[in-house]
Amino acid sequence: MSELTDLANKLKSEGKRMEEFFSGLNSHHWQTDIYTEGSRWSARNVLSHFVTSERGLMRLFESIRQGGAGASEDFSIDRYNASQQAKTKDLPPEELLIQYREVRNHSIAWLSTLKEDDLNVRGRHPFLGETTLREMIKMLYLHNQLHYRDMKRALGG
Numbered sequence: 296m297s298e299l300t301d302l303a304n305k306l307k308s309e310g311k312r313m314e315e316f317f318s319g320l321n322s323h324h325w326q327t328d329i330y331t332e333g334s335r336w337s338a339r340n341v342l343s344h345f346v347t348s349e350r351g352l353m354r355l356f357e358s359i360r361q362g363g364a365g366a367s368e369d370f371s372i373d374r375y376n377a378s379q380q381a382k383t384k385d386l387p388p389e390e391l392l393i394q395y396r397e398v399r400n401h402s403i404a405w406l407s408t409l410k411e412d413d414l415n416v417r418g419r420h421p422f423l424g425e426t427t428l429r430e431m432i433k434m435l436y437l438h439n440q441l442h443y444r445d446m447k448r449a450l451g452g
Contacts, residue, residue, distance in 0.1 A: 298414060302432050303406045309436040310399040316443065317342055317392050320450075325388050329442075329449045333373075338450070339388050340380060341442050346394045347379035349435060353402055355421075356431060360409070365418030365425075372421050402435065 320338055330336040336344070359365050383391065414429035423430060 297411060298429070299406055299409055299411060302429075303403050305436050306399065306403050306406070306432075309439060310396075310403075313345065313439055313443065314392065314396060316446070317388070317395070320388070324450055327450055329446050334377065334380070336380075338446055339391065341446060342388060342391045342395060343380060343383040343386070344376060344442070345439055346391055346398055347383060348376070348438070349398045349402060351375070351379075352421075352431070352435065353398070353405060355418075356428060357405065359418030359428060359431075360413055360416055363418065366421040368419075370421050375421070406432070 317338075325339045326337050328335050328337055329341055355365060386394075409428075414427060414432070416428050417425060418428070418431075419425050420431045420434065423434060
């Protein structure tokens, strides 16, 4: 199995797990605070974050693949996240879940356009700093898994 196929399979399986998790939440769960330091984020905010961060990262990844440098040195993850939360504040969880499926499907489709050598292209990731597309792609599912762990803990299991 190629590394690209392996990465695509991980994105698919992690995406399905997140869809199942979010689909099983009730109205109380959606409003439950997951993070309380700084900006308060509910489960709904975390799903919004999954959608907007992956959408932005996919644009960044393609730019890097095409020879771009990546995120600017002064890029602020906190400022970006706040602006994206403001843009999606009126979207209900059901719409965010649809958008999550769409963005994840787009990410998997984008992977199919890559060549194995593209995984070695370097650029600046907003969190990881200077690294390869390989590591950036891995961070797509690792990032969500970290938030998933926090959500499970906050929601009691």
